[in-house]
Amino acid sequence: MYAYRGHLLHISGAPRLAQARENLVSHADGVLVVDGGGRIVYSGEFTGMPAGAEVVDCRPAFLLPGFVDTHIHFPQTYCTNAHGGGQLLDWLERCIFPAESQLAEPDHARMAARDFCRRRIDVGTTAAMVFGSAFPHAQDALFEESLRLGLRTISGRGIQTVGPDSASELITDEHSAIALTEAEIARWHAGDTGDPSTALLHVAVVPRFALSVTAETLHALGELYDSVRSRGVYFHSHISENLDEVAAVRSAYGVRSYLDTYDGRFGPGSTPAGKSLLGPRSLLAHAVHCTDDELARLAESETSISHCPTSQLFLGSGTMPWRRTTASGVTVALGTDVSAGDEWLISRVANDCYKVHISEPGEAGLSVPAADLLFSATLAGAQALGLADRTGNLDVGKEADFLVVDPQQQGLLPEVLAAIEPQDVERLVFTLLTGMRESAITDVYVRGRRLSSVG
Numbered sequence: 001m002y003a004y005r006g007h008l009l010h011i012s013g014a015p016r017l018a019q020a021r022e023n024l025v026s027h028a029d030g031v032l033v034v035d036g037g038g039r040i041v042y043s044g045e046f047t048g049m050p051a052g053a054e055v056v057d058c059r060p061a062f063l064l065p066g067f068v069d070t071h072i073h074f075p076q077t078y079c080t081n082a083h084g085g086g087q088l089l090d091w092l093e094r095c096i097f098p099a100e101s102q103l104a105e106p107d108h109a110r111m112a113a114r115d116f117c118r119r120r121i122d123v124g125t126t127a128a129m130v131f132g133s134a135f136p137h138a139q140d141a142l143f144e145e146s147l148r149l150g151l152r153t154i155s156g157r158g159i160q161t162v163g164p165d166s167a168s169e170l171i172t173d174e175h176s177a178i179a180l181t182e183a184e185i186a187r188w189h190a191g192d193t194g195d196p197s198t199a200l201l202h203v204a205v206v207p208r209f210a211l212s213v214t215a216e217t218l219h220a221l222g223e224l225y226d227s228v229r230s231r232g233v234y235f236h237s238h239i240s241e242n243l244d245e246v247a248a249v250r251s252a253y254g255v256r257s258y259l260d261t262y263d264g265r266f267g268p269g270s271t272p273a274g275k276s277l278l279g280p281r282s283l284l285a286h287a288v289h290c291t292d293d294e295l296a297r298l299a300e301s302e303t304s305i306s307h308c309p310t311s312q313l314f315l316g317s318g319t320m321p322w323r324r325t326t327a328s329g330v331t332v333a334l335g336t337d338v339s340a341g342d343e344w345l346i347s348r349v350a351n352d353c354y355k356v357h358i359s360e361p362g363e364a365g366l367s368v369p370a371a372d373l374l375f376s377a378t379l380a381g382a383q384a385l386g387l388a389d390r391t392g393n394l395d396v397g398k399e400a401d402f403l404v405v406d407p408q409q410q411g412l413l414p415e416v417l418a419a420i421e422p423q424d425v426e427r428l429v430f431t432l433l434t435g436m437r438e439s440a441i442t443d444v445y446v447r448g449r450r451l452s453s454v455g
């Protein structure tokens with residue numbers, strides 16, 4: 001057993017967003033005791049620590065739960081800060097589809113998998129929903145590398161059955177789309193332990209978005225997902241990121257709302273045409289332009305939203321309205337959306353989250369509380385990924401996914417933090433979370449194992 005001594009900060013228990021503040025826990029001289037199986041057996045004041053553990057003194061570092069990135073694109077590892085000359089659809093055609101096509105080359109795909117996983121360790125993203133490559137060999141490389149390094153990864157190959165010429169290498173026919181996804185589930189869902197409840201690796205069914213598939217594909221995906229849902233397989237896609245995209249989806253399917261395409265109602269006039277892809281392990285990125293009815297349906301079906309403010313700034317998409325979306329009861333967690341998001345570090349996304357929502361006009365604007373930002377970066381992500389019984393905070397019984405954050409590794413951060421009254425925990429959390437850079441992350445642990453991005 002090891003006892004990590006430092007300043008513990010996390011959102012304890014199993015709160016919703018509205019209770020995050022009252023669940024904010026701080027132990028300035030705290031300790032996290034982790035057993036040989038990687039489970040937290042004590043979390044609290046150092047003075048109350050049980051005997052028998054070897055102390056690792058991390059002071060003056062903070063111990064935070066590992067960051068959860070609920071939306072990040074593996075085949076866009078090398079595409080951040082790409083100038084597409086326009087918003088979403090232009091950027092996809094000019095920058096992204098050509099770059100993702102390069103993963104057809106196996107050596108390039110292996111290099112991307114290695115760099116992607118190392119980058120995740122550098123920024124402390126212990127768990128992630130990873131939007132995958134179209135190419136099965138690239139997905140194999142991603143899962144193999146994630147397993148080798150010890151990361152918690154949910155991913156699925158990006159499914160496209162229609163699209164522009166620039167996406168031609170990413171497109172398969174309907175039959176192959178389903179067969180390749182079934183093969184990925186068979187090989188990699190709980191591919192490490194054989195049991196989804198103990199696995200670090202899980203598979204998702206991932207159509208890129210409604211415009212990259214057809215009604216036939218959605219029907220077949222609905223049948224497939226229905227057959228694997230009970231095994232803990234995930235569903236992941238994008239929704240309502242951009243107004244041109246929303247209009248194009250309505251026009252292509254003749255549906256009343258974008259969400260209907262993922263909800264089995266993709267027939268003309270939103271008539272039922274197949275099985276729904278929504279549910280507790282379904283996660284949709286963006287939701288910038290969702291209607292109240294769509295938000296209500298997401299909440300009712302327990303589908304979660306990945307909020308990606310950094311990406312939305314980069315592509316000029318607007319922003320997910322924070323008050324209205326969270327008031328609907330839907331779980332909202334943060335995503336980098338690399339590479340439209342040009343920050344890999346989830347706390348930088350939390351920083352943008354704060355700035356964007358304080359800038360929303362009129363009644364919509366608010367100063368998001370520090371605890372809500374920490375919640376959205378950690379425990380809400382675990383909830384969105386259906387992993388909150390295993391990770392997301394530093395409670396006893398959880399698997400020990402945590403970060404050692406040493407302010408001394410970042411210029412002026414110790415001085416900035418020292419100016420805060422020690423008892424003002426919310427201000428401390430706000431300044432640490434929105435001010436920290438990756439240089440301050442000195443160690444990253446998943447299930448008690450220290451991960452290294454070197455080697």
Ligand SMILES: [Zn+2]
Binds near residue numbers: 071131
């Ligand atoms: Zn995305």
